[in-house]
Amino acid sequence: MGHTNWLNDEEMDAWIAFVSSAALVDRELDQQLKEDMGLSHLQYQILMTLNRAESGAMRMTELAERLINSKSGLTYQIGQMEKAGLVTRRQCEWSKSGVLAEITPEGRTTLERAAPGHVEAVRELVIDVLTPEQRRAIADGLGRVRDRIADTKQGGTCW
Amino acid sequence: MGHTNWLNDEEMDAWIAFVSSAALVDRELDQQLKEDMGLSHLQYQILMTLNRAESGAMRMTELAERLINSKSGLTYQIGQMEKAGLVTRRQCEWSKSGVLAEITPEGRTTLERAAPGHVEAVRELVIDVLTPEQRRAIADGLGRVRDRIADTKQGGTCW
DNA sequence: TGCGAGCGGTTCAAATTTGAACCAAATGAA
DNA sequence: TTCATTTGGTTCAAATTTGAACCGCTCGCA
Numbered sequence: 001m002g003h004t005n006w007l008n009d010e011e012m013d014a015w016i017a018f019v020s021s022a023a024l025v026d027r028e029l030d031q032q033l034k035e036d037m038g039l040s041h042l043q044y045q046i047l048m049t050l051n052r053a054e055s056g057a058m059r060m061t062e063l064a065e066r067l068i069n070s071k072s073g074l075t076y077q078i079g080q081m082e083k084a085g086l087v088t089r090r091q092c093e094w095s096k097s098g099v100l101a102e103i104t105p106e107g108r109t110t111l112e113r114a115a116p117g118h119v120e121a122v123r124e125l126v127i128d129v130l131t132p133e134q135r136r137a138i139a140d141g142l143g144r145v146r147d148r149i150a151d152t153k154q155g156g157t158c159w
Numbered sequence: 160m161g162h163t164n165w166l167n168d169e170e171m172d173a174w175i176a177f178v179s180s181a182a183l184v185d186r187e188l189d190q191q192l193k194e195d196m197g198l199s200h201l202q203y204q205i206l207m208t209l210n211r212a213e214s215g216a217m218r219m220t221e222l223a224e225r226l227i228n229s230k231s232g233l234t235y236q237i238g239q240m241e242k243a244g245l246v247t248r249r250q251c252e253w254s255k256s257g258v259l260a261e262i263t264p265e266g267r268t269t270l271e272r273a274a275p276g277h278v279e280a281v282r283e284l285v286i287d288v289l290t291p292e293q294r295r296a297i298a299d300g301l302g303r304v305r306d307r308i309a310d311t312k313q314g315g316t317c318w
Numbered sequence: 319t320g321c322g323a324g325c326g327g328t329t330c331a332a333a334t335t336t337g338a339a340c341c342a343a344a345t346g347a348a
Numbered sequence: 349t350t351c352a353t354t355t356g357g358t359t360c361a362a363a364t365t366t367g368a369a370c371c372g373c374t375c376g377c378a
Binding site for chain 2: 004010022023068120123126130133137138144145146150
């Protein structure tokens with residue numbers, strides 16, 4: 001409770017690099033995807049995530065948790081994407097109140113066409129800029145950061 | 160032109176860890192700051208950045224670039240913070256068209272009161288979770304990522 | 319001196335995000 | 349069964365963000 005344990009230079013460098021690179025990269029990707037295919041990064045991630053789910057579908061809440069968006073935010077985005085024909089809503093089989101978001105065939109082809117440019121951008125901006133050791137450190141270190149926060153939220157209330 | 164050079168597992172791990180940890184951390188900090196002091200992370204960063212500038216003031220555009228926000232977005236936020244008495248707007252001495260955002264004494268005390276909790280959160284969520292080697296890798300690697308993107312934008316059009 | 323392009327900021331409307339309030343279904347204890 | 353609580357999603361209004369249009373300076377140059 002005593003005095004604050006401020007960040008030293010070494011720590012500050014890491015912190016600043018982390019925060020600012022993340023913001024820049026996100027912005028850059030958003031722009032690239034929007035120009036290329038009219039998708040936001042979030043929409044791309046939604047398609048990606050649904051596409052991976054073996055049934056091509058996922059519960060709203062699970063999707064929201066995975067993609068770090070509020071529930072209402074996801075409702076909105078799925079609404080937009082439904083209008084655009086990229087996903088559909090379907091009732092969850094085993095639960096009358098549950099809703100599944102499902103990727104449509106059109107959604108899949110959109111994703112397929114968007115993916116190459118996206119991956120290339122990710123490489124150019126981040127992956128290929130890092131050394132293998134740096135990638136490993138990031139995977140391990142930031143992976144742990146993510147897991148710890150995710151665990152905290154496990155009984156997760158909202159979002 | 161040929162086929163896409165997809166990410167392998169090792170690369171994918173790093174990429175996912177990077178993106179998701181950044182999103183989670185940002186959300187977490189936003190929440191902590193808002194509860195503690197009614198500030199958004201962006202507002203905190205604005206105060207922080209201005210406080211560091213020796214004159215306590217900075218050009219709007221420079222601030223926007225530094226904080227990765229669109230110009231209009233910054234105009235909006237500075238407006239809000241001006242209402243709250245945290246910053247003032249002042250004309251740039253050497254340029255009739257320039258505007259300086261300047262932190263007020265009240266802004267400084269707000270920052271001082273917010274800082275300890277914020278730093279503690281940053282430590283708890285990120286810095287203290289990483290090993291020194293990981294911090295170094297992140298500072299170096301992601302620092303390079305940031306600089307490369309920033310350089311691209313140097314002749315920077317908007318935002 | 320006069321003009322045209324570019325810079326620095328703001329304004330404005332539209333899109334997105336957030337959190338609180340709400341509703342229906344599910345759970346679970348009496 | 350019955351009622352209180354919790355879940356899962358949506359709705360709604362308010363806050364924020366974005367990009368395009370705009371306006372007044374600045375600068376370079378004829």
